[in-house]
Amino acid sequence: MINYNLFKGEKWRNSIDLADFIKSNLTRYNGDESFLKPTTERTKAIWNKLLKLIEIDQKKGIYDLDVETPSSIISHKAGYIDKKNEIIVGLQTDEPLKRAIKPNGGIRFAQKASESYGYKIPDHIVEIFEKYRKTHNQGVFDAYDDEIRLLRSKHIIAGLPDSYGRGRIIGDYRRVALYGVDFLIEERQKFLKENPALTSVENVEESIRIREEVTDQIKALEQLKEMAKMYGYDISKPAKDSKEAVQWLYFAYLGAIKEQDGAAMSLGRVDAFLDIYFEHDLKKGIYKEEQIQEIVDDFIIKLRIARHLRHPEYNALFAGDPTWITMVLGGVDISGEHMVTKTAYRILHTLTNMGPWSEPNLTVLWSDQLPESWKKYCAKQSILSSSIQYENDDLMKPFYGDDYGIACCVSGMTIGKDMQFFGARANLAKALLLAINGGKDEPVYIKTTFSDDEARSDGMEAEKKLNKETAFDCDKEYCKVIQEKGGDIIIPNLEELQKNEYLDFDSVWRQYMQVLDWIAERYARAMNIIHYMHDKYHYETLEMALHDEKVRRFMAYGFAGLSIVADSLSAIKYAKVKPVLNYDGVAEDYIIKGDYPKFGNDDDRVDNIAVKVVENFIKMLRKYKTYRNSIPTLSILTITSNVVYGKATGSTPDGRESGTPFAPGANPMHKRDSHGAISSLNSVSKISYDDAQDGISNTFSIIPASLGKNLEEQKNNLVNILDGYFVGKGGHHLNVNVLNRETLIDAQKHPEKYPQLTIRVSGYAVWFNNLSKEQQDEVIARTFHDRF
């Protein structure tokens, strides 16, 4: 039993200060992985039992769904996988993998999702949310103006969290373990009492809002205690040993995912914190290493089976059913000492003990100062599992200190002190086409190829539709089928540059900047509305209860299409680009004469264009006032929406054909990076993190043989690549996949042979079998670095 008086440090005792607790009591580990213990029979039995349920979950889309009970912290009674044998307990509903509805985000989203899996939300529940209890989604659409609706329906701004939970908020779940819930409640009550500003008549709305929010937070904390009680635990006081520390922390997280199903529900930074409890108990002889690993394994299992209810269109944006339980590992503190503990190893070791998996989203914070043995262990686990992403600790520390986590894929935030307003992304490739076509939207067609009889009959269908002008250029191989006619004026009073014989760089650039600025203003407007309404109708009471009362907020804008924009502008500048107009006089294709430098080859001529676009776009976004004075930031991250964005975007001047995918995140376009992987990394590393503080996502896929002749060489080389990209070049983020393309092709054909094949996509890991055929194709088509 832990006696907290014996722990070191003072600051954390008097006020909530996890960073101080961790720094005062942390045991740094410089050794290698040889201390790690294998999985126990108990763990194996539980995991194998779950694998069977997961198979059903994957095949049916969802294992089961409770449509009767809108989810809340205390909505469902206790549920177990195997009550006798579980070490860490707690499920989102009364059964493993059974999902729940969370209609506060939007009842239509919940209905659509339920119906797509053959369930129906009962009328009386629908009625509540349609008639008596307004949802976030309803609020947003009540306030949207026509321009925002137009930008949204034209896919120029897409994926906005206006019909579902916004997510990307990380509660400091550790607080529950260290302080117990009662202390957290007392602190909140004290805050309400001791803040005269909250009763002032100056900032009327703000003080009323804060009083309401803090009171809701207190209620959430009370409910959290009640939820734990259903499982037989009293979490009002601090955790008394290792198992309780994990259990308390997990309960806090579980409460959050029962209340919210935001796009990304990340976990934060728990490795060094939990390690303090583990070290204490190991020293006292209360637990042995094998038992500690078993606790970690059991905890990770719980995270692996967290599920939310999504509908198929949502899955097209965020493929593979991700929950983004992102947890960061390792890192270095402000004074330059590393924070790697044995528990960071234990968490990565779960990939060995239970095989690779997509969740939690394991994120290693990379720095020059990390111990060499840790770097090598990370590289090894990456090579064997393709389940890890890396982010530059040295780059983020100046912004967030040394107790920060990552929400979703690449969004940094100080745990318990920062939050963000998630803003999906603008399609900057489409914006470029608007600039070329004088503010009119471009026609979008999809090339349907007929490789087999079935497809050929589709082609016949397309031929039939030819009369309606939806198909053109048909031949035996393929047919171009119009998806969007285009030609509507989105932005008035622009010059029709497409009518020139060749596009002129200066004119296109000038008009593009005008277009971006026009979009930026409306994007800001949309974001303000969305987050105003989310706070009002779908506030994260528990997550915010696990923050400081006063938080720093980021307004997290984003965009897609970086490499297409850079390459298109480079083609216009360095080659000759001739627009091909359709009957309406809008460019539907481009003819490129000559060669041009392409993003991904470490060539400043084009890389500087990419840098400039990012720099200018965030400057424009920063001009506009934001809800709750949030700080505008920008991410270059597509998740898997690069496929969907590509589908909605016509041909671009870089030669990319209409309807085909973008490269993910900030990646260069497939197969255009011809100077090898490092040149490709170098190009991406030129984008300044100051301009894209919400993250610059880069995915790196290499075949094992190209990384070295044996595991030892491969490990060393991967460490050098990571050192080079982060320490040398100041790159921000890297997904690492070490896989053969053939493996993926085979897995596509025979999914049963690869039950746990995991692959990193833009900012998270997915279970390969869970991707659609289209998304799998796109992953396979991606540049694999394979040169000898």
Add this chain to the structure above:
Amino acid sequence: MKRKGYIHSIESLGTVDGPGIRTVIFFQGCPLKCQYCHNPDATLNPIKDTKFYTIKDLYEAVMKNSEYWGEDGGITFTGGEPLAQPDFIIEFAKYCKEESKKNIHLTMDTCLFSSTAILEKLSEYIDLWMISFKHYDPILHKKLTGVGNDQIIKNLDFLDNILSSKNNGHYIRIRYVVIPNFSDSQTYIDEFVKTISNLKNIEEIELLPYSRMGREKWIKIAGKYGFEGYIEPTREDLDKVAKSILEKAKKNYKFIY
């Protein structure tokens, strides 16, 4: 400094042409005409694919990758045949040492068909000589590459002697091209071992498995592939060759493959 190098391409992530992570410079052109060459685009098509680099430009292009080299990595000269552009390489190697103020690890991947004077000059700069040994038999060597191997073998002795006299840690890795039923018979291996057994600066032997990777390029460029009828060796074939070499050799070479 006005001199320009004829470069086919630069690969920024090389992990199989020398130790660690390397920036690999493919020089254009080669005096040998190996029938199975897997970079025929760098040997046959001299002008079409050539980029011309000044020493400074090449240095700057290469150094963009230097942060990835770690402690083992560096630059590898290959091709084509880098020694076919000796003056450029010597100046470039000198420039690297002077400009970077560091000892950038330089690897020369060569067939060693060159003059002794050039080897002497370069021995000052090249840390690792990777010498690919095609065949001990002069007739088969000529048939395969268009030139005999006597000068190559002489150069090997010469280089070894120079490295011994300089004693500066520079060394040789022999790359033996393993082609089943062409270069893997016991007689050939015995002769190969005899050839290298007196050389003092060989630490490593790399077994290069014959690869048909160049076949498609050959057909595209020259209309046909001149080395039909041979198969790529398996891992077991390479194990066997390594074992045969070790049995004959006086020295305990480190094998790489």
